[in-house]
Amino acid sequence: MLEQVLDKLLWLGHSAFVYEGEPLIYFDPFALHRLRPADIILVSHDHPHHCSPVDIEKVRRTHTVILTDAHAAKHISPPVIAMAPGQQETMEDFSIEAVPAYNLHLSFHPRRQAYLGFIVTLEGLRVYYAGDTDFIPEMLDLRVDIALLPISGFNVMGPAEAAQAALALHPQVAIPMHYGTEYGTLEDAERFRALLDGKVRVEILSRS
Numbered sequence: 545m546l547e548q549v550l551d552k553l554l555w556l557g558h559s560a561f562v563y564e565g566e567p568l569i570y571f572d573p574f575a576l577h578r579l580r581p582a583d584i585i586l587v588s589h590d591h592p593h594h595c596s597p598v599d600i601e602k603v604r605r606t607h608t609v610i611l612t613d614a615h616a617a618k619h620i621s622p623p624v625i626a627m628a629p630g631q632q633e634t635m636e637d638f639s640i641e642a643v644p645a646y647n648l649h650l651s652f653h654p655r656r657q658a659y660l661g662f663i664v665t666l667e668g669l670r671v672y673y674a675g676d677t678d679f680i681p682e683m684l685d686l687r688v689d690i691a692l693l694p695i696s697g698f699n700v701m702g703p704a705e706a707a708q709a710a711l712a713l714h715p716q717v718a719i720p721m722h723y724g725t726e727y728g729t730l731e732d733a734e735r736f737r738a739l740l741d742g743k744v745r746v747e748i749l750s751r752s
């Protein structure tokens with residue numbers, strides 16, 4: 545099942561992903577080239593590389609469900625479901641958990657803003673989309689199978705801190721994100737993988 549989920553999980557650059565399964569889910573769609581209609585769109589917070597109303601409208605349809613934080617919800621045409629960390633939304637047999645995402649020592653993503661990460665269960669596997677975050681204490685309580693973690697070091701974890709987070713999360717697979725635009729490089733992703741060699745499987749996805 546793990547490989548099946550990974551085959552459907554595509555990195556679209558920076559922190560944007562699409563899960564091309566059922567339901568079809570976009571995570572922080574930005575600078576999109578793949579334009580399959582969305583069933584669900586998840587937006588972690590209101591910064592421009594994550595909340596892009598233009599890109600959302602490219603893949604939004606009448607049935608599309610959009611979940612985000614209260615700040616980003618103000619920038620997206622309704623209907624939008626605003627969530628806070630700790631909340632869960634259930635649609636038929638499908639559930640999405642909102643979890644905290646914040647900086648510990650910087651003011652760029654303060655905890656008080658209640659920005660989001662998400663845990664989505666796909667084909668029985670818990671996929672953790674960390675959002676823009678440091679290695680925060682709440683990660684110690686999460687149970688995840690696939691972890692999508694920022695690694696650029698630009699107002700988020702760098703490779704070393706992200707590797708510590710991966711060790712704490714114990715996923716079957718960790719996937720680096722938040723690099724490849726003006727923030728972070730492939731070398732950062734490679735360093736992240738090297739730090740976890742023999743400890744956690746790391747998949748560096750090619751941009752789709």
